[in-house]
């Protein structure tokens with residue numbers, strides 16, 4: 434029983450402190466030390482495994498594929514419209530771009546999935562480029 438508790442302590446403390454990284458709540462990204470290089474903010478806190486971190490920015494069409502891929506792999510994602518809702522209504526939904534965020538603990542996995550996705554679609558993109566006027 435005692436050993437079991439000890440093991441649990443080790444596992445718990447291991448998940449709470451990862452790499453000694455800090456987190457900027459303003460930019461939603463991991464920061465190594467000191468202040469955030471993006472917003473210059475000094476008010477940083479310890480990075481937790483479920484903190485949402487910025488993954489990628491894509492338009493509505495590719496964004497929908499990204500959402501599908503993440504959902505199929507059980508990676509929860511947070512999607513934020515880059516333009517405001519008012520601007521979107523004016524320019525149209527498909528001009529909207531979205532910023533995607535995933536939990537830090539799943540970030541590397543998500544990045545890998547997207548790399549595979551974009552590799553598989555690279556040929557199509559090139560064709561689309563040459564057909565453009």
Ligand SMILES: [Zn+2]
Pocket residue numbers: 457458459460461469470471472473474
């Ligand atoms: Zn920041």
